[in-house]
Amino acid sequence: xxxxxxxxxxxFKTIVAQWKNMVYNTVLGxxxxxxxxxxxxxxxxxxxxxxxxxxxxxxxFSTWLYRIATTTALDHLRSRKRKKRFGFVQSIxxxxxxxxxxxxxxHHPGVKLDNKERATVLFKAISSLPENQxxxxxxxxxxxxxxxxxxxxxxxxxxxxxxxxxxANANLRKKLEDYYTKHYx
Amino acid sequence: MTTGKNxxxxxxxxxxxxxxxxxxxxxxxxxxxxxxKMQRQQDNVWEKVFSxxxxxxxxxxxxxxxxxxxxxxxxxxxxNENLATDTGxxxxxxxxxxxxxxxxxxxxxxENFNNE
Numbered sequence: 626x627x628x629x630x631x632x633x634x635x636x637f638k639t640i641v642a643q644w645k646n647m648v649y650n651t652v653l654g655x656x657x658x659x660x661x662x663x664x665x666x667x668x669x670x671x672x673x674x675x676x677x678x679x680x681x682x683x684x685x686f687s688t689w690l691y692r693i694a695t696t697t698a699l700d701h702l703r704s705r706k707r708k709k710r711f712g713f714v715q716s717i718x719x720x721x722x723x724x725x726x727x728x729x730x731x732h733h734p735g736v737k738l739d740n741k742e743r744a745t746v747l748f749k750a751i752s753s754l755p756e757n758q759x760x761x762x763x764x765x766x767x768x769x770x771x772x773x774x775x776x777x778x779x780x781x782x783x784x785x786x787x788x789x790x791x792x793a794n795a796n797l798r799k800k801l802e803d804y805y806t807k808h809y810x
Numbered sequence: 811m812t813t814g815k816n817x818x819x820x821x822x823x824x825x826x827x828x829x830x831x832x833x834x835x836x837x838x839x840x841x842x843x844x845x846x847k848m849q850r851q852q853d854n855v856w857e858k859v860f861s862x863x864x865x866x867x868x869x870x871x872x873x874x875x876x877x878x879x880x881x882x883x884x885x886x887x888x889x890n891e892n893l894a895t896d897t898g899x900x901x902x903x904x905x906x907x908x909x910x911x912x913x914x915x916x917x918x919x920x921e922n923f924n925n926e
Contacts, residue, residue, distance in 0.1 A: 638841050641840060641841045641844065642841070645836040645840050646833050646834070646835050646836050647833070648836070649834055649835070649836035649840075650833040650834045653834050662834075663836070663837055663840075663843075666836055666840065667840065667843055667844045667847050668847075670840075670844050671844060671847065671848055671851070674848070733831065733834060734832075734834045734835075735831045735832035735833055735834050736827065736828065736831050737830055737831070740827035740828070740829075743823060743824040743827035744824075744827040744828060744831075746824055746827075747824050747825065747827050747828065766828045766831070767828070767831060767833075768833075794825070797825060798821055798825070801820070801821040801824050801825070802817060802818075802821055805817045805820045805821060806817055809816070809817065809820070
C-alpha cells in the first residue's frame with residue numbers, strides 16, 4: 626500500500642490483477658453493459674491510483690474499492706439518463722438525428738446455463754430499481770456481501786440495508802408478477 | 811392458462827435465478843488499457859480543466875462569483891465617482907480662477923471694455 630502511495634507501477638499492477646474481477650463484476654451488475662463496464666473498470670482503478678493517499682486504512686481496502694466501483698457505476702447510470710433526457714428534448718424540437726436506442730437484454734456471463742433466460746428477465750427488473758436498492762441488491766446477490774459489509778460500502782446502517790433489500794425484493798416481485806401475468810395470459 | 815399460483819412459482823424461480831452465479835471476468839489486458847488511458851488523460855490536461863469548469867455546480871459558482879465581483883465594482887465605482895466629482899470640480903475651479911477663465915458678469919466692465 627505504501628509503495629502504491631508512492632506511485633509504484635508494479636504495486637499498482639498487482640492491485641489491478643488482484644481486484645479486477647471484483648470491480649468488473651460489481652460495475653457490470655449495476656450498468657448491465659459489458660463495453661461500458663470495461664471502460665468504467667478502468668476509471669475505477671485510475672481513481673484508486675489518483676486517490677490512494679486519501680485511503681487512511683480506517684476501513685478495509687475492499688470496502689473502499691467497492692465504494693468507488695459502486696459510485697462510479699451509479700454516476701454513469703445518471704449520466705446515461707441525462708443524455709437520454711437531452712435526446713428526448715432535442716427530438717421535441719425536431720433534432721431527432723439518432724433513433725432512440727433501446728438497451729439490449731443483458732446476459733451476465735456468470736449465470737448458470739439453466740437460469741440464463743430467467744436471469745435476463747430479473748436483470749431487466751433490477752435495472753428499474755431505485756439507485757440505492759439496485760446497489761444493495763447487486764452487492765448482495767452478485768458479490769455475496771453481507772448486510773454489514775454492504776452498510777460499510779454504502780456508508781449506512783445495517784437496518785437501512787435490511788430495509789433497502791426488503792423494498793428491492795418487494796419491487797422486483799411486483800415487476801416480475803406484472804411480467805409473467807402479461808406474458809402468460 | 812397460467813394460474814396465480816403458477817405466476818408466483820415463476821416469480822420465485824426467477825428471483826432465485828442468480829443463485830450460484832459466478833463472477834464475470836475482466837479483460838486480461840486491463841492493466842495495459844488502464845496505462846494507455848492514464849497516458850491519454852495526462853496528454854489532455856485542458857480537456858480535464860474544461861470538463862471540470864463546465865460541471866454544473868462549478869459553472870454556477872463561477873457565475874455567482876462574477877456577478878458578485880461585478881456588483882462590488884459597480885457599488886464601489888458609484889461611491890468613488892461622487893468623491894472624484896467633488897475633488898475634480900474643485901481642481902478645475904482652482905485652475906480656472908488662476909487663469910481668470912471663469913466667465914462671470916462681474917468680470918466684464920461693459921462700459922469700459924473697448925477702452926482697455
